[in-house]
Amino acid sequence: MAGALAAQGSFALPVLVPLLIAAATLLRRRVADGHRLRLIKREYLTRTEGFFERHGRKTVVLARFVPVVRSVAPFVAALGHMPFASFLAYNAIGGAAWVAALLGAGYAFGKLPWLGGHLTLVMLGIVALSLVPGLIAWVRKRGNGDSRATTIEDKA
Structure with missing residues (x-):
């Protein structure tokens, strides 16, 4: 939408591009301590660390273009102990590519x-x-709930 508004003169691209890139990449540094995360098994953390050793950089960049993964990738990177400087660099690259692609479109x-x-x-x-x-998920959930209720009533 910002790109469309810029095309119509509502926003200046030279101002919009750096602002959106900054917004897409700024984050607060959080340290994930596997010993303090009781809900996550140590085995899963070990697997995550291995995954990020092999694929972490491209995952952080490409995650920008996948809606759900975009929100989870920073946490997975932290859990996988990806070095913060590396995460920050590839997050900036991914954020810039994402902004450029969507703003350009x-x-x-x-x-x-x-x-x-x-x-x-x-x-x-x-x-x-x-x-x-969200509407589809809500309808499916209601549909599943109704069918179970009907089955229980039919059995009674």
């Missing part, structure tokens, strides 16, 4: 003549589409 989309008069409609469509997965 939004900017190109924002240059379409039709969009000028329909930006609010497009924004509402994006919001509606983002709610669909």
